[in-house]
Amino acid sequence: NAGVTQTPKFQVLKTGQSMTLQCAQDMNHEYMSWYRQDPGMGLRLIHYSVGAGITDQGEVPNGYNVSRSTTEDFPLRLLSAAPSQTSVYFCASRSNRGVNEKLFFGSGTQLSVL
Amino acid sequence: AQSVAQPEDQVNVAEGNPLTVKCTYSVSGNPYLFWYVQYPNRGLQFLLKYITGDNLVKGSYGFEAEFNKSQTSFHLKKPSALVSDSALYFCAVSALSGNTGKLIFGQGTTLQVKP
Numbered sequence: 001n002a003g004v005t006q007t008p009k010f011q012v013l014k015t016g017q018s019m020t021l022q023c024a025q026d027m028n029h030e031y032m033s034w035y036r037q038d039p040g041m042g043l044r045l046i047h048y049s050v051g052a053g054i055t056d057q058g059e060v061p062n063g064y065n066v067s068r069s070t071t072e073d074f075p076l077r078l079l080s081a082a083p084s085q086t087s088v089y090f091c092a093s094r095s096n097r098g099v100n101e102k103l104f105f106g107s108g109t110q111l112s113v114l
Numbered sequence: 115a116q117s118v119a120q121p122e123d124q125v126n127v128a129e130g131n132p133l134t135v136k137c138t139y140s141v142s143g144n145p146y147l148f149w150y151v152q153y154p155n156r157g158l159q160f161l162l163k164y165i166t167g168d169n170l171v172k173g174s175y176g177f178e179a180e181f182n183k184s185q186t187s188f189h190l191k192k193p194s195a196l197v198s199d200s201a202l203y204f205c206a207v208s209a210l211s212g213n214t215g216k217l218i219f220g221q222g223t224t225l226q227v228k229p
Contacts, residue, residue: 035219042219043158048216059216099146099216100165100208104160105150105159106157107156107157
């Protein structure tokens with residue numbers, strides 16, 4: 001199993017540009033989520049999904065869109081990038097047995113918005 | 115609202131000495147508590163969790179954590195630190211059961227183990 005795969009690993013954008021961060025998992029996990037990691041702030045939940053066709057907002061959803069058309073994929077879209085979105089982004093998945101199940105994380109995408 | 119605090123930005127310890135990384139939490143109801151570790155340029159990896167039962171939880175790589183309900187703490191411990199334990203450690207908490215319960219992370223503590 002590859003686990004959780006994120007692409008790209010690094011990205012530099014100009015303010016106002018759009019892009020999609022890709023996330024795929026091969027563990028048949030129904031729950032998938034996106035976090036951003038900023039120094040001194042830990043990880044903050046952006047969006048999550050409990051299954052194909054179902055998404056919901058986390059703590060910091062503004063400026064980000066998600067969709068879940070398949071169990072395997074959970075892309076994160078930045079429609080108009082802003083410098084405040086400079087961060088490291090992590091995708092994570094787990095089984096749908098509940099929040100007490102451990103999360104499996106991808107290796108992250110480092111995004112810089114100039 | 116649930117929250118978690120890691121009061122130390124960095125913990126320094128000599129190899130072979132015991133280590134403690136502190137975590138306190140605030141939730142309504144019974145907490146689910148986790149520790150994750152992040153090595154440089156990597157994603158987070160699960161270390162251990164407390165759901166219910168024995169207050170002392172054992173996890174990966176020789177780590178353990180003690181749940182203390184009266185002090186609302188869940189400190190991470192290891193009897194003898196290794197240089198390879200140097201990493202960023204995150205405590206996380208959720209108080210909601212079911213599938214939509216959200217995991218809230220602390221700000222992280224950098225552990226530096228010196229030879």
